[in-house]
Amino acid sequence: MIEKTLVLIKPDGVQRGLIGEIILRFEKCGLKIIGIKMVYASRELAGKHYTDDEAWLKSVGEKSIKSYENQGKKLTVDPLTQGKQVREWLLDYITASPIVALILEGHNAVRNVRKIVGPTSPADAAPGTIRGDFTFDTPMLGDMQKRPVQNLIHASGSVEEAQTEIKIWFKPEEIHAWKRIDEDLLYREGN
Ligand code: IDP
Ligand code: MG
Secondary structure, X not given: OEXXXXXXXXXXXXXXXXXHHHHHHHHHHOXXXXXXXXXXXXXXXXXXXXXXXXXXXXXXXXXXXXXXXXXXXXXXXXXXXXXXXXXXXXXXXXXXXXXXXXXXXXXXXXXXXXXXXXXXXXXXXXXXXXXXXXXXXXXXXXXXXXXXOOOOEXXXXXHHHHHHHHHHHOOHHHOOOOOOOOHHHHOOOOO
């Protein structure tokens, strides 16, 4: 059950001075930082992260349709077209300023990090989540301004996604095994 997950503090998080606030939330929850660095990503690196995999592009578009519906509006383009457009904006955006990359480790880390982060559209994110507390952006507002939703963070969506993404952003020697003192409370030998 001990998982690793990748978090990127996107340009809006860095530029708004929220790096510390965001990291604090993960640390306080008990997640262990086992990799951390600032990166000024090239378009090539960004393209490996936001791939042109059709299934993912469609899922981005489908989520956009739902978030439009939550705003009482209808997205007129098909999911794949929307996904492709969003990817182009994401590549421009994620390479526009330095970002902070983190690997977090802990029990059910992938799901727990997504819970702390909140859903893709900050307008649908509950108070107490990072996206819900620090912005109110929507896919619709992003689309109108021809930019991605500024939702502060990327967090891996599944264990498989995390494994792929960690390899994209970190070399093995940049990942550190160490023990947090509170692990003795959470994880007992033999369990
Ligand atoms: P996630 O970051 O919550 O996992 P994904 O569906 O993987 O969300 O989408 C990747 C990123 O693309 C989002 O975090 C957001 O910045 C951006 N995005 C998603 N849908 C839209 C949209 O409809 N318009 C603009 N940007 C979008
Ligand atoms: Mg995602």
